[in-house]
Amino acid sequence: DAGITQSPRHKVTETGTPVTLRCHQTENHRYMYWYRQDPGHGLRLIHYSYGVKDTDKGEVSDGYSVSRSKTEDFLLTLESATSSQTSVYFCAVGTGDDEQYFGPGTRLTVT
């Protein structure tokens, strides 16, 4: 347990609404990551951060934005949720050159 919490843990929302997921860490890791997990696709990187206000896109970043104003918090925003964004979202933290530690996940359903 690397002191990672995600909120909310479950959310149901309607198509077209904005949604923000929060990842909070207590271990002061420099790197933070957002992944989505879908059956048959494994984990795919959405966005990551390598420091406060420093972020970069992953392989499936369209429709998502992120912000990191503090070391401990990394927010993922779905600007206008679509049904294709129904997924389980995992936050992870790390030093950048070693293993990553994963949060408990957020199950998001877009109806």
Add this chain to the structure above:
Amino acid sequence: AQSVSQHNHHVILSEAASLELGCNYSYGGTVNLFWYVQYPGQHLQLLLKYFSGDPLVKGIKGFEAEFIKSKFSFNLRKPSVQWSDTAEYFCAVDGNNRLAFGKGNQVVVIP
């Protein structure tokens, strides 16, 4: 960019049987290699990792993996599985401080 291939996405075997999961990667530079496990309803946890040195790596719960550089492979093995090994297993490659995951192997161990 790095990519990871895992084969035999669904594996069913009996307790005490041996398990081997294949992982092949493509990446032009030096890589760090990982195997993660996800038990039903839980987040990903690290099984083992390889950075350098002895290519045979031992991890938790009796798992081991062998790095074969010439084959770009990092296969996971366990000589005798237990019912509690039922889980999804992900191979991952770290290049440029980002993990690329394979699509996972769903392993079901029958008592």
